[in-house]
Amino acid sequence: MSAWRRLCADLEKESLLLLRDRRALLVAFLVPVLTIWVYGFVEPPAEARFDAELFRTTDPTSLVVSLAVMFPALMLASGAVVRERGQGTLDRLLVTPMHPAGFLAAKLAVLAALAFLQTLLVLFVALTTLDNITVQDPVGTIGRLNLVALAFLSLGLLVSTVSRNESQALLVVTLLVLVMLVLSGFLAPLDGLGPLEPVARMLPYTHAYLGTYHHLKGLDAPDPYWALLALDTVLAFGAAALLLRRTSRTA
Amino acid sequence: MGPSPALRRSFFLGVLLVVAVLLLGFTGPSAKEWRYGSGFAATATAASPDGAAFATLSGPEGPGSADRLHVFDPTGVRWATALGRPASALAASDDAERVVVGLANGDLRVFDRDGRPVSSAATGSPVRSVVVDDRGTRTMALHGGGSPVVTVRDAEHGGTVLSVPFDGDGRAALSGDGTLLAMASGHGMASRVQLYDLDGATKPLLTAIVPGQVLALDVSTDGRHVLVVTDRAAWLFASGLDRPVGVVPADGGAGAIQARYSAGSLASDGQSFLLVSADGLKVHHHKWGETGPRWTWSSVRPVEAVRAGGAADVAAAQQAEGPVVVLSLKTGRPLLSVSLDGTLTAWTLDRDGRAVVVADDLGGVGRTRTAPGGPLGLLPHGAVAALYALPPVLPVLGVFLATGVLLRPTVAPRLRAFLDGRRHTERDPPGPGRLRPQGAAPDWARRLEGDLVLDGVSVFAGRSRILEDVRLTLPSNGFTVVVGGSGEGKTTLLRTLLGHGRWSGRLSVAGRPVRPDLPAWRWNVGHVAQRPALYDPLSPRENLRLFGGQFELDRDVVVARAETLIDLVGLRHAADRPVGRLSGGEKHRVSIAAALLPGPAVLLLDEPTSGLDPYTRRQVWDLLAGIRDVCGTTLVMTSHFLDEAARADQVVVLEKGRVLATGPPDAVVRLAASRSGHDIDGFDAAFIALLDEARQKEAMDRRFGDRPTTDRTARPESTPTVGGD
Numbered sequence: 017m018s019a020w021r022r023l024c025a026d027l028e029k030e031s032l033l034l035l036r037d038r039r040a041l042l043v044a045f046l047v048p049v050l051t052i053w054v055y056g057f058v059e060p061p062a063e064a065r066f067d068a069e070l071f072r073t074t075d076p077t078s079l080v081v082s083l084a085v086m087f088p089a090l091m092l093a094s095g096a097v098v099r100e101r102g103q104g105t106l107d108r109l110l111v112t113p114m115h116p117a118g119f120l121a122a123k124l125a126v127l128a129a130l131a132f133l134q135t136l137l138v139l140f141v142a143l144t145t146l147d148n149i150t151v152q153d154p155v156g157t158i159g160r161l162n163l164v165a166l167a168f169l170s171l172g173l174l175v176s177t178v179s180r181n182e183s184q185a186l187l188v189v190t191l192l193v194l195v196m197l198v199l200s201g202f203l204a205p206l207d208g209l210g211p212l213e214p215v216a217r218m219l220p221y222t223h224a225y226l227g228t229y230h231h232l233k234g235l236d237a238p239d240p241y242w243a244l245l246a247l248d249t250v251l252a253f254g255a256a257a258l259l260l261r262r263t264s265r266t267a
Numbered sequence: 268m269g270p271s272p273a274l275r276r277s278f279f280l281g282v283l284l285v286v287a288v289l290l291l292g293f294t295g296p297s298a299k300e301w302r303y304g305s306g307f308a309a310t311a312t313a314a315s316p317d318g319a320a321f322a323t324l325s326g327p328e329g330p331g332s333a334d335r336l337h338v339f340d341p342t343g344v345r346w347a348t349a350l351g352r353p354a355s356a357l358a359a360s361d362d363a364e365r366v367v368v369g370l371a372n373g374d375l376r377v378f379d380r381d382g383r384p385v386s387s388a389a390t391g392s393p394v395r396s397v398v399v400d401d402r403g404t405r406t407m408a409l410h411g412g413g414s415p416v417v418t419v420r421d422a423e424h425g426g427t428v429l430s431v432p433f434d435g436d437g438r439a440a441l442s443g444d445g446t447l448l449a450m451a452s453g454h455g456m457a458s459r460v461q462l463y464d465l466d467g468a469t470k471p472l473l474t475a476i477v478p479g480q481v482l483a484l485d486v487s488t489d490g491r492h493v494l495v496v497t498d499r500a501a502w503l504f505a506s507g508l509d510r511p512v513g514v515v516p517a518d519g520g521a522g523a524i525q526a527r528y529s530a531g532s533l534a535s536d537g538q539s540f541l542l543v544s545a546d547g548l549k550v551h552h553h554k555w556g557e558t559g560p561r562w563t564w565s566s567v568r569p570v571e572a573v574r575a576g577g578a579a580d581v582a583a584a585q586q587a588e589g590p591v592v593v594l595s596l597k598t599g600r601p602l603l604s605v606s607l608d609g610t611l612t613a614w615t616l617d618r619d620g621r622a623v624v625v626a627d628d629l630g631g632v633g634r635t636r637t638a639p640g641g642p643l644g645l646l647p648h649g650a651v652a653a654l655y656a657l658p659p660v661l662p663v664l665g666v667f668l669a670t671g672v673l674l675r676p677t678v679a680p681r682l683r684a685f686l687d688g689r690r691h692t693e694r695d696p697p698g699p700g701r702l703r704p705q706g707a708a709p710d711w712a713r714r715l716e717g718d719l720v721l722d723g724v725s726v727f728a729g730r731s732r733i734l735e736d737v738r739l740t741l742p743s744n745g746f747t748v749v750v751g752g753s754g755e756g757k758t759t760l761l762r763t764l765l766g767h768g769r770w771s772g773r774l775s776v777a778g779r780p781v782r783p784d785l786p787a788w789r790w791n792v793g794h795v796a797q798r799p800a801l802y803d804p805l806s807p808r809e810n811l812r813l814f815g816g817q818f819e820l821d822r823d824v825v826v827a828r829a830e831t832l833i834d835l836v837g838l839r840h841a842a843d844r845p846v847g848r849l850s851g852g853e854k855h856r857v858s859i860a861a862a863l864l865p866g867p868a869v870l871l872l873d874e875p876t877s878g879l880d881p882y883t884r885r886q887v888w889d890l891l892a893g894i895r896d897v898c899g900t901t902l903v904m905t906s907h908f909l910d911e912a913a914r915a916d917q918v919v920v921l922e923k924g925r926v927l928a929t930g931p932p933d934a935v936v937r938l939a940a941s942r943s944g945h946d947i948d949g950f951d952a953a954f955i956a957l958l959d960e961a962r963q964k965e966a967m968d969r970r971f972g973d974r975p976t977t978d979r980t981a982r983p984e985s986t987p988t989v990g991g992d
Contacts, residue, residue: 021816021819021820021821021822022816022817022819024816024822025812025813025815025816025817026816028812028813028816029802029813029816032802032804032805032809032813033802033804033805036804036805036845037804049665103798103800103801103802103803104796104798104799104800105800105801105802107796107800108794108796108800108814108861109814109817110767111765111766111767111789111792111794112789112814112817112818112865113789113790113817113818113819114817137665
């Protein structure tokens with residue numbers, strides 16, 4: 017019961033902070049909308065699967081849609097803990113009976129709610145703006161894109177917990193995005209990456225991109241990517257909670 | 268004098284209008300449902316009559332080599348196959364359950380929904396066109412050279428149902444239900460029309476002669492009506508009747524010499540039809556039983572072909588080297604323009620007119636909805652067209668709207684001021700001046716049962732000690748100020764009392780040991796950091812509520828306590844203002860109130876007055892003194908300001924993690940005077956004297972190798988404690 021009260025208080029706090037941070041909200045909705053909208057003007061004709069011999073995993077539409085979900089999620093979450101550290105509120109909370117996992121769970125829940133709205137918007141804009149996207153199962157697509165958001169929110173929270181200040185978090189996020197993008201399988205086939213292939217196959221964005229690609233192309237059946245993405249979410253969140261717990265003990 | 272408010276408003280609205288128009292023009296209408304592309308141009312497309320799927324023929328070297336068959340549905344390519352030889356004709360039944368391909372070598376192949384061959388038949392001559400009925404039970408092929416032959420077959424087994432040779436060149440059509448075959452052939456001056464009941468006798472139901480060259484032949488889905496378009500007139504035949512039920516002569520009169528029609532199409536319900544004028548620039552819509560066209564649409568480019576839809580009440584017209592224009596069958600107004608990046612090579616409209624399939628010479632193929640399904644389908648075409656134009660703009664409008672909503676509190680007053688031609692000013696009401704809480708203590712405020720005693724407390728950071736054997740008594744309901752230089756251990760002392768860090772020694776209250784690292788102790792200790800550490804976007808009331816929530820209190824309790832504390836710290840006037848807009852002193856008061864919310868017995872304050880102006884510092888001091896008096900809280904504060912220390916009940920002087928002196932300020936002054944051997948005026952001088960003495964002693968020790976500066980591992984000397992007056 018007491019943990020529930022604390023979680024409710026945390027949820028209220030996170031919701032209020034998010035709703036009052038108009039600029040962050042604006043960015044959260046603006047970035048994906050503009051990304052897809054602008055991409056709509058330069059969208060090339062899709063070549064995937066038109067011809068039996070032309071099957072390949074390079075699909076800019078899947079890349080843009082998954083990026084539009086992933087990037088804002090990562091950016092928003094990467095500032096969540098480190099901002100509290102910077103303004104001193106984390107220290108204030110650490111001297112209360114707060115629980116690190118509950119603290120992070122509240123952040124994740126509120127950001128996930130935002131990500132849900134973001135995903136709806138992304139899908140709507142993508143469907144109205146892009147030519148090479150078809151959604152046969154809207155609920156499934158929204159669910160899957162939300163899993164992408166959840167995974168990168170968790171990763172962002174981990175980055176935020178590890179970082180000492182916001183600029184450090186931003187640098188880490190930038191580096192992560194670049195590396196994950198290069199190794200996602202979009203720029204080069206995974207099986208052509210040589211020794212980097214096992215690394216690439218473990219990266220969350222690889223799972224997100226290939227999962228989105230397979231889903232949007234109706235190839236879901238033998239698809240392990242969503243399970244892997246769920247595992248990424250659990251691992252990243254668990255690591256963030258453990259690190260924060262350690263911080264609270266040694267502060 | 269600036270422009271008038273009315274002019275400003277007009278200008279502002281004008282700018283908004285221009286932006287909206289630009290955005291609309293920039294995005295343009297679009298109703299593309301899906302689109303695919305490849306390196307090969309599709310030379311033939313066939314939409315299934317229900318519009319659920321479509322098929323294309325393509326090849327790497329153009330129309331003569333189209334040997335690849337692809338069947339699409341909204342999920343992408345449903346199946347694809349290489350035919351092995353060039354194909355020339357293509358047709359599909361509902362949902363592409365049956366796809367029929369006519370090959371240049373005369374073969375006729377039928378595939379099922381998954382691309383498996385169903386039947387194959389050899390016609391013996393190149394296939395010119397193929398048709399399959401909606402259910403995919405019968406196929407019709409027009410094959411042969413100068414005198415072609417129409418052959419209707421059973422799609423399942425390939426067996427011939429009917430085979431009829433043409434007399435000259437002509438056209439043939441199969442009804443959607445596969446029960447009626449219509450043929451029209453002739454040699455220029457006259458054409459013979461024949462209708463066959465495919466379920467009945469092999470003899471024609473009707474044979475009629477119409478003047479002119481047949482240009483188009485179309486059969487309604489139910490096979491009850493047949494449209495024959497010649498260069499002289501359009502004729503409607505009804506099955507079962509031996510004469511036309513309607514004639515639309517060219518140029519408004521029968522027997523006109525000048526050819527006027529070039530193409531035509533019958534709607535699936537057989538009730539209305541489209542005719543294209545021979546000059547190719549006009550499409551006429553007629554309805555049987557009415558005199559004259561219902562509407563005429565003038566095209567910019569010559570119209571090459573038209574198709575009439577059914578339930579969706581739309582028509583489609585292909586312009587030469589231009590897009591396919593979708594028109595309202597009721598009004599003739601253009602609804603959509605469908606095009607791809609390249610020049611269109613093939614296109615089709617489904618039976619109900621719900622979707623247009625187009626293919627271009629760059630390999631693109633796409634399907635575009637002409638009208639929405641469900642309730643939207645009941646809307647007038649103009650409204651539907653407007654709705655179609657809307658989606659691409661919606662995200663932009665949404666972003667503008669969201670921006671407006673989010674920034675309204677900030678922007679609206681400024682905008683209003685701008686439109687009214689005045690300057691925007693924003694001032695908050697001032698808070699109270701001096702502040703000293705009075706009245707009864709809140710019933711939830713705790714007091715220490717006895718003095719808080721630190722006995723031999725040492726704090727470690729790695730292998731070195733930050734605090735050395737600190738022995739202190741912090742009196743209950745007392746006000747202790749810890750002074751010392753930067754990095755001397757003041758904050759560490761407070762953090763130890765908060766249960767942070769690695770330490771040894773003993774802490775006790777009224778003789779009972781306490782464990783500061785346990786959650787139970789955290790209820791007893793409030794902490795005020797050097798920075799206010801609050802959520803700037805939230806109000807003091809919300810900050811208090813949120814920090815209070817961490818202590819597992821009922822929401823009602825937290826709210827009640829927050830209200831009490833707001834009054835206690837004198838912030839009623841700013842209770843709902845964002846903390847970010849409060850002054851430094853007000854923020855510190857909120858911070859102190861947040862620390863007091865669980866009702867702690869001890870309040871630890873880490874330099875709460877640093878960075879404040881003298882007036883605000885005095886406010887904070889008044890507040891703290893009031894809190895001690897009203898709530899009975901034990902206060903322990905670190906500070907760099909020696910005048911603050913002089914106001915405390917007890918002062919602790921720290922130097923390099925050791926306590927140099929502790930006691931009431933006056934007593935510390937006397938101690939410093941006695942040690943230095945001369946009079947000392949005030950606490951400032953006493954503090955300096957004590958530090959000088961400690962540093963001289965350290966220098967002496969270092970000179971004689973007794974005590975290295977950085978080594979804090981040695982046992983400290985006994986702490987000089989001085990009594991009060």
